[in-house]
Amino acid sequence: MRLAPHLHRIGNDIVAAYLVVAPEGLTLIDAGLPGHWTDLTSELAAIDRSLDDIKGIVLTHGDSDHVGFAERLRREHGIPVHVHSADADRARGGDKPKTPMGPMRLGPTLGFFTYALRKKGWRTEHLTEVVEVADGDVLDLPGSPRIIGLPGHSPGSIAVHVPIAHAVFVGDALTTRHVLTGQVGAQPAPFTDEPDRALESLDLLTNVDAVWVLPGHGAPWQGSPADVAAAVRTAAATS
Numbered sequence: 001m002r003l004a005p006h007l008h009r010i011g012n013d014i015v016a017a018y019l020v021v022a023p024e025g026l027t028l029i030d031a032g033l034p035g036h037w038t039d040l041t042s043e044l045a046a047i048d049r050s051l052d053d054i055k056g057i058v059l060t061h062g063d064s065d066h067v068g069f070a071e072r073l074r075r076e077h078g079i080p081v082h083v084h085s086a087d088a089d090r091a092r093g094g095d096k097p098k099t100p101m102g103p104m105r106l107g108p109t110l111g112f113f114t115y116a117l118r119k120k121g122w123r124t125e126h127l128t129e130v131v132e133v134a135d136g137d138v139l140d141l142p143g144s145p146r147i148i149g150l151p152g153h154s155p156g157s158i159a160v161h162v163p164i165a166h167a168v169f170v171g172d173a174l175t176t177r178h179v180l181t182g183q184v185g186a187q188p189a190p191f192t193d194e195p196d197r198a199l200e201s202l203d204l205l206t207n208v209d210a211v212w213v214l215p216g217h218g219a220p221w222q223g224s225p226a227d228v229a230a231a232v233r234t235a236a237a238t239s
Contacts, residue, residue, distance in 0.1 A: 001043070002047075003212065003220060004165065004166070004167075004212065005021075005165075006020060006021050006022060006143065006162075006164050006165040007019075007020065007021070007165040007166075007167055007212065008021060008043055008047070009214075009220065010032060010036055010039045010040050010043055011032050011033075011036055011039060013176075013177050013217070013218050013219050014111070014112060014115045014177075014179065014217065015032050015033055015036070015065055015115065015116070015119065015216065015217060016030075016032065016214070016215070016216055016217065016218075017029060017030040017031055017032040017036060017040075017066075017068070017216075018030065018167075018169055018214055019040075019043065020142055020143040020145070020162050020164070020165050020167075021047065021049070021142075022142035022143050022164060024055075024142050025053050025054065025055040025141075025142040026049060026053045026054045026055065026142055027054070027055060027056055027057075027058065027139075027141045027142045027143050027145060027162070028040075028054050028056070028057045028058070028073075028079075029057075029058050029060065029145075029160055029162075029169045029214075030057075030058075030059055030060055030066045030068070030169070030171065030216060031057060031059070031066065031067055031068035031069050031070035031073070031081075032065065032066070032068040032069070032119070033065055033068045033069075033116060033119035033120060033121045033124065034068055034069050034072075034119065034120040034121070034123045034124055034125070035118065035119030035120040035121075036068055036069060036119060037068075037069045037072065040069070051073070051077050051079075052077065054073065054077070054079050055079070055141050055142055056079060056080050056081075056082060056131075056139065056141040056142075057070050057073060057074075057079060057080070057081045057082065058082045058083075058133075058139065058141070058145055058147075058160050058169075059081060059082065059083040059087070059091060059171075060157065060158055060159070060160060060169060060170065060171025060172070060173075060216060061083075061084070061087050061090070061153060061154045061156060061157040061158065061171050061172060062083055062087035062088070062089075062090030062091030062092075062096075062154060062156065063090065063096075063154065063172070063191075064121065064124045064126075065116065065121065065124075065216070066171060066172075066216055067091055067124055067125075067126060067127065068124060070091075070127060071125040071126065071127050071128065072125065074127065074128075074129060075128075080131045081127055081129070081130050081131065082130070082131045082132075082133045082139060082141075083127075083130045083131075083132065083133065083156065084132070084133055084134065084135075084147070084149065084155075084156030084157070084158050085132040085133070085134060085156065086151070086154075086155035086156030087154050087155060087156025087157070088130050088132050088156070090154060090155075090156070091126065091127045091130055092126050092127050092128070092130070093126030093127075096154070096193075097193055099190075099191050099192060099193060101180060101190065101191070102180070102190050103178075103180065103181050103239075104180035104181055105180070105181050105182060107182065108178070108179065108180060108181055108182030109179075109180045109181075111182075112179040112180065133147050133158075134147065134149075135147055135148065135149030135158070136148075136149075143162040143163075143164045143165060144162070144163070144164070145160045145161065145162050146160070146161045146162075146163075147159075147160065148160070148161060148168075148204055148205070148208070149201075149204070150170070150171075150173040150198070150201040150202070150204060150205075151194070151197055151198075151201055152173065152192060152193065152194045152195070152196075152197035152198025152199070152200070152201045153171065153172045153173055153189060153191075153192045153193060153198050154172075154193055155193070157171060157172065157173055157198070157201075158171070159171070159173060159204070159205060159208070161208055161210065163209070165212065166209075166210055166211045166212055167210050167211075167212035167213075167214055168205065168208050168210040168212070168213055168214070168225055169214045170205070170213060170214065170215050170216075171215070171216045172189040172191070172192070172215070172216050172217065173189070173198060173201065173202065173215075174186060174187065174188065174189055174198075174202065174213075174215055174228065174229075174232045175187060175188070175189040175190075175215050175216075175217045175218045176215050176217075176218030176219050176220075176221055177217055177218030177219065178190060178217075178218075179217050184218065184219070185231070185235065186221065186228045186231035186232045186235060187231075187232055187235035187236070187239070188232060188235065188236050188239075189215075189217065195236075199232070199233060199236055202229035202232060202233065203229070205225035205226065205228070205229050206225065206226045206229060207226075208225045210224070210225055211223070211224070213225050213228045
C-alpha cells in the first residue's frame with residue numbers, strides 16, 4: 001500500500017514491513033512474517049519493480065515477526081540483511097529472554113496468533129549471514145537510511161531514519177496497536193526486554209526530522225517523532 005511518495009507498507013496494522021522506493025532502487029525495512037512474501041511481490045508488481053530492485057534489508061530488531069522472509073531474499077537473491085550488532089545473534093535464532101506478556105484480551109490475542117499462523121510465522125527462517133550495523137551509521141542503500149539505536153525492546157532495537165521518505169521506522173520501540181489488547185494509539189510495545197530503558201530511548205527520537213513514524217505493529221503515525229514519544233510516555237504513566 002502506498003503511503004506517500006517513496007513510501008509503501010507491506011502487511012497491515014497487525015504486522016507491517018515497509019519499502020523505501022527511490023530511483024536507484026528499493027530498501028526494505030523489516031521482513032514481517034514468511035507469508036508476507038506474497039504481499040511483497042504483489043506490491044512490487046503494482047509499482048513495476050522486481051525483487052532484484054531491492055538493494056538491502058534493514059531489520060529494526062531480530063525478533064521472528066520482523067525477520068520473516070529476510071533469509072529467503074538473502075539466500076535466493078543475494079540481498080544483504082542489516083541488523084544492529086547487539087541483535088545479530090537474535091536474528092540468527094539465538095536465545096532471547098522471556099518477557100511477561102502483560103495485559104491481554106482474548107479476542108485480540110487470538111487474532112494476532114491466528115494471523116501469524118496464516119502468514120506462516122511457524123516457518124520463519126533465522127538468518128545465516130548478517131551485515132552488522134551500529135548507532136549513527138548511514139547505509140549505502142536507497143534513501144541513505146540512518147541508524148538510531150533505541151535499546152530496550154531488545155538490546156539492538158533501532159529506528160531507521162530515511163529523509164527521502166520523511167519517515168522514521170521504529171519497529172517495536174513503540175506501537176500504535178497493542179497486539180494483545182487491541183488498544184489503539186501510541187503506547188509501549190509488549191514483549192519488551194527492558195521497558196524502562198525502552199521509554200528512555202524515545203528521547204533519541206525527539207530531534208528526528210520526519211512526518212511519518214512507522215511501527216511494526218499498528219497504524220502509521222503522521223506527526224512529529226517528539227509528539228509520538230510524548231504520547232507513549234503518557235500511555236505508560238496511565239496504564
